[in-house]
Amino acid sequence: xxxxxxxxxxxxxxxxxxxxxxxxxxxxxxxxxxxxxxxxxxxxxxxxxxxxxxxxxxxxxxxxxxxxxxxxxxxxxxxxxxxxxxxxxxxxxxxxxxxxxxxxxxxxxxxxxxxxxxxxxxxxxxxxxxxxxxxxxxxxxxxxxxxxxxxxxxxxxxxxxxxxxxxxxxxxxxxxxxxxxxxxxxxxxxxxxxxxxxxxxxxxxxxxxxxxxxxxxxxxxxxxxxxxxxxxxxxxxxxxxxxxxxxxxxxxxxxxxxxxxxxxxxxxxxxxxxxxxxxxxxxxxxxxxxxxxxxxxxxxxxxxxxxxxxxxxxxxxxxxxxxxxxxxxxxxxxxxxxxxxxxxxxxxxxxxxxxxxxxxxxxxxxxxxxxxxxxxxxxxxxxxxxxxxxxxxxxxxxxxxxxxxxxxxxxxxxxx
Amino acid sequence: xxxxxxxxxxxxxxxxxxxxxxxxxxxxxxxxxxxxxxxxxxxxxxxxxxxxxxxxxxxxxxxxxxxxxxxxxxxxxxxxxxxxxxxxxxxxxxxxxxxxxxxxxxxxxxxxxxxxxxxxxxxxxxxxxxxxxxxxxxxxxxxxxxxxxxxxxxxxxxxxxxxx
Numbered sequence: 001x002x003x004x005x006x007x008x009x010x011x012x013x014x015x016x017x018x019x020x021x022x023x024x025x026x027x028x029x030x031x032x033x034x035x036x037x038x039x040x041x042x043x044x045x046x047x048x049x050x051x052x053x054x055x056x057x058x059x060x061x062x063x064x065x066x067x068x069x070x071x072x073x074x075x076x077x078x079x080x081x082x083x084x085x086x087x088x089x090x091x092x093x094x095x096x097x098x099x100x101x102x103x104x105x106x107x108x109x110x111x112x113x114x115x116x117x118x119x120x121x122x123x124x125x126x127x128x129x130x131x132x133x134x135x136x137x138x139x140x141x142x143x144x145x146x147x148x149x150x151x152x153x154x155x156x157x158x159x160x161x162x163x164x165x166x167x168x169x170x171x172x173x174x175x176x177x178x179x180x181x182x183x184x185x186x187x188x189x190x191x192x193x194x195x196x197x198x199x200x201x202x203x204x205x206x207x208x209x210x211x212x213x214x215x216x217x218x219x220x221x222x223x224x225x226x227x228x229x230x231x232x233x234x235x236x237x238x239x240x241x242x243x244x245x246x247x248x249x250x251x252x253x254x255x256x257x258x259x260x261x262x263x264x265x266x267x268x269x270x271x272x273x274x275x276x277x278x279x280x281x282x283x284x285x286x287x288x289x290x291x292x293x294x295x296x297x298x299x300x301x302x303x304x305x306x307x308x309x310x311x312x313x314x315x316x317x318x319x320x321x322x323x324x325x326x327x328x329x330x331x332x333x334x335x336x337x338x339x340x341x342x343x344x345x346x347x348x349x350x351x352x353x354x355x356x357x358x359x360x361x362x363x364x365x366x367x368x369x370x371x372x373x374x375x376x377x378x379x380x381x382x383x384x385x386x387x388x389x390x391x392x393x394x395x396x397x398x399x400x401x402x403x404x405x406x407x408x409x410x411x412x413x414x415x416x
Numbered sequence: 417x418x419x420x421x422x423x424x425x426x427x428x429x430x431x432x433x434x435x436x437x438x439x440x441x442x443x444x445x446x447x448x449x450x451x452x453x454x455x456x457x458x459x460x461x462x463x464x465x466x467x468x469x470x471x472x473x474x475x476x477x478x479x480x481x482x483x484x485x486x487x488x489x490x491x492x493x494x495x496x497x498x499x500x501x502x503x504x505x506x507x508x509x510x511x512x513x514x515x516x517x518x519x520x521x522x523x524x525x526x527x528x529x530x531x532x533x534x535x536x537x538x539x540x541x542x543x544x545x546x547x548x549x550x551x552x553x554x555x556x557x558x559x560x561x562x563x564x565x566x567x568x569x570x571x572x573x574x575x576x577x578x579x580x
Contacts, residue, residue, distance in 0.1 A: 083503065159445070177441060243506040
């Protein structure tokens with residue numbers, strides 16, 4: 001059953017009348033009849049965790065907002081730029097009202113004065129569609145002043161980025177929205193605190209998929225949501241499958257489904273029958289790579305189970321590579337991505353990605369030595385944990401884990 | 417033309433100025449308007465955006481330089497950006513990108529002599545299940561192969577010629 005990708009089940013759900021005819025805005029109506037604190041308690045009880053990658057409990061994040069502050073904001077992270085991620089795009093293209101409804105429920109729960117949806121710049125047509133949705137809602141008093149007669153006022157706006165992966169990092173996103181360079185901020189103060197959020201006001205930053213779950217939770221109740229998935233990973237998740245499978249695409253399945261079920265039953269198995277799977281990046285370019293062994297295939301896709309195999313489920317951007325793929329080339333590809341996307345603020349990331357790229361190119365050219373492989377592992381280990389945001393760690397991951405799991409792929413390139 | 421005082425943009429500029437708490441927040445949408453008017457973010461556009469927001473042109477230029485979707489030099493009429501990131505590359509995007517440059521006779525980032533096509537590679541565009549793909553003037557064209565691309569190039573050439 002689709003909770004998120006309902007555009008696949010219900011034709012024209014991107015029209016307001018159709019969305020409402022299928023239970024749309026019932027979650028908002030129900031929320032407006034409750035106190036903000038009660039709404040936060042329901043979301044807390046549901047066990048919903050952030051779908052942008054970090055998996056932080058959503059209701060807990062909302063509860064950090066100091067209620068006594070007069071001005072608060074919600075910003076929706078629709079910057080979707082992680083290599084291999086294309087889920088938020090489908091939610092917003094095919095089921096846009098559900099995102100807006102979830103955002104408004106969040107806004108009511110923290111008593112925000114406005115919602116800003118930060119879209120990656122390439123999603124300008126999605127921005128136009130969302131703007132049209134917001135105007136259609138205005139005619140029915142679903143947004144703006146005195147929403148549905150509740151006395152609560154809230155505006156929803158869209159904002160386009162302009163091509164910068166780093167703006168998916170929440171403090172860089174806030175800087176970008178304020179018209180500054182998209183570079184991370186020193187924390188504390190955190191976005192949820194006065195001084196740390198949008199225009200220095202307390203702010204919730206949530207991913208598109210996270211917020212799109214909220215209408216279901218409010219309508220059906222926390223228990224109904226918790227009944228899906230595993231103990232620590234409730235609900236459905238959209239898994240973005242790309243690379244060497246027969247049927248790449250988005251798959252919405254309960255958390256706790258095994259990789260085997262996703263990759264064989266849903267995505268059709270290896271692209272070429274005579275080329276078995278070799279490796280998987282389960283969380284785009286930024287999470288640790290793992291060999292696709294039977295143990296990994298039988299692992300459940302949940303926050304807790306993926307930790308057991310030395311990786312993360314993160315945003316569930318699952319990139320599959322078959323036996324023909326050279327992991328040194330993969331390390332190079334991912335490093336070039338992070339070198340390009342490093343914002344330049346922190347020295348270890350700015351310089352580290354530059355030198356990693358240079359040395360891997362040398363190794364791939366056949367001019368590298370065994371010492372070069374040790375050198376890049378050493379550089380990567382010195383980047384991890386030394387930067388203001390996680391990009392430094394993300395850029396270290398592809399090096400550290402490809403060398404750990406596939407040393408022969410590097411050895412074949414280097415002079416003895 | 418200009419963007420200040422241009423009736424084509426007046427309502428959009430007003431809307432963007434109204435939606436944020438600070439004028440400065442409107443710098444990104446206004447840079448898109450400048451790019452639309454001049455074809456790239458030139459010094460006239462930078463100056464007008466700065467004037468509208470009470471910023472120094474240097475501050476506006478730093479924003480234009482940071483984000484890759486603002487072009488700081490003129491591009492071809494069709495700006496083709498091929499995604500060559502890992503998921504697309506696993507489906508042949510590197511080969512497709514090299515072929516496209518060859519087909520048009522341009523180097524990376526180069527523009528054809530007739531001024532029609534600029535080709536460059538870009539990072540992940542969130543279309544990984546539809547590789548190879550590119551964006552042409554920020555519009556996605558997905559599930560490409562050489563045949564389909566040849567037809568598109570022909571179509572764009574005739575469109576450009578038709579408009580004179």
